[in-house]
Amino acid sequence: MSLTLNSTEELLGYTVAKDLLAGQVILVTGAGSGLGREIARACAAHGATVILLGRTIKKLEMVYDSIVAAGHPEPAIYPMNLEGAAWNNYEELAATLQTEFGRLDGLVNNAVHFESLKPMAETTPPDWMKHLHINLNASLFMTQVCLGLLNASDNGSVIFMSDSAGAQAKPFWGPYAVAKAGLDCLSQLWAGELRNTGLRMNSLDPGPVKSKLHELAYPAAASNSFRQPQEVLPAILYLLGRDSEHVSGKRLVIEAPTQQV
Numbered sequence: 001m002s003l004t005l006n007s008t009e010e011l012l013g014y015t016v017a018k019d020l021l022a023g024q025v026i027l028v029t030g031a032g033s034g035l036g037r038e039i040a041r042a043c044a045a046h047g048a049t050v051i052l053l054g055r056t057i058k059k060l061e062m063v064y065d066s067i068v069a070a071g072h073p074e075p076a077i078y079p080m081n082l083e084g085a086a087w088n089n090y091e092e093l094a095a096t097l098q099t100e101f102g103r104l105d106g107l108v109n110n111a112v113h114f115e116s117l118k119p120m121a122e123t124t125p126p127d128w129m130k131h132l133h134i135n136l137n138a139s140l141f142m143t144q145v146c147l148g149l150l151n152a153s154d155n156g157s158v159i160f161m162s163d164s165a166g167a168q169a170k171p172f173w174g175p176y177a178v179a180k181a182g183l184d185c186l187s188q189l190w191a192g193e194l195r196n197t198g199l200r201m202n203s204l205d206p207g208p209v210k211s212k213l214h215e216l217a218y219p220a221a222a223s224n225s226f227r228q229p230q231e232v233l234p235a236i237l238y239l240l241g242r243d244s245e246h247v248s249g250k251r252l253v254i255e256a257p258t259q260q261v
């Protein structure tokens, strides 16, 4: 039976069945640290074989080890730096996944580049290009190259990690915000094109979550103004599992915690 979850309370309160992702194959980008690491571990804990894609092999190996030590399905490591990756590198990835797995049930476009808050007037061409490339272009290329694999699944789900900085055009968030707004648009227009297929695409704003990105943006944030990565995982697992099989073209939002004084 499918479930419609919209509000922050509903998304965070989703009860994740232990075997929600049993037998599924899920690719997570930026899986070596931050939210991506926790998404990868949670997918494995719920039965998925996870492809850990990232740029720092040591970090990916640590995630691999923690999944294996926990007795979850053995993941795969795929080192890839999205900054320098060319189209043929994406094609090589897809060919490898085709050979090893034959399909993909989930793709979480999670990897992100963020340096600091900065006025637009001080944003240099290299800043702009790097943020747009890693945060928008790479998600487009990753999804395009994985389409055949995703179409081979009967539960194909793509998640684009969004941010209110883009949807609300927050001052000083510069090219990061523009890229995130672009991902929301990309997700929705693509979902529209896929309306009569089983493949779905959604974007999810996880709200403020403790991570390197969050520390760079809010070095003095009060501890009650953000969540731990584990707290937002139910929303991501919901979008990957069959309970959301009717959900596509949505932008789901986890609101910031209400701060108690």
Ligand SMILES: NC(=O)c1ccc[n+]([C@@H]2O[C@H](COP(=O)([O-])OP(=O)(O)OC[C@H]3O[C@@H](n4cnc5c(N)ncnc54)[C@H](OP(=O)(O)O)[C@@H]3O)[C@@H](O)[C@H]2O)c1
Pocket: 029, 030, 031, 032, 033, 034, 035, 036, 053, 054, 055, 056, 059, 080, 081, 082, 083, 084, 109, 110, 111, 112, 113, 134, 161, 162, 163, 164, 205, 206, 207, 208, 209, 210, 211, 212, 213, 214
């Ligand atoms: N944290 C928040 O408050 C928040 C709020 C809204 C939305 N989000 C979104 O949630 C997602 C996860 O964010 P996060 O907070 O976990 O960020 P994070 O802590 O900065 O982690 C980013 C991840 O992306 C990887 N990465 C960076 N550049 C890469 C590249 N060139 N190639 C491959 N991988 C690369 C990093 O790898 P390394 O570890 O090797 O550097 C890291 O694993 C992002 O899409 C972000 O926009 C986060």
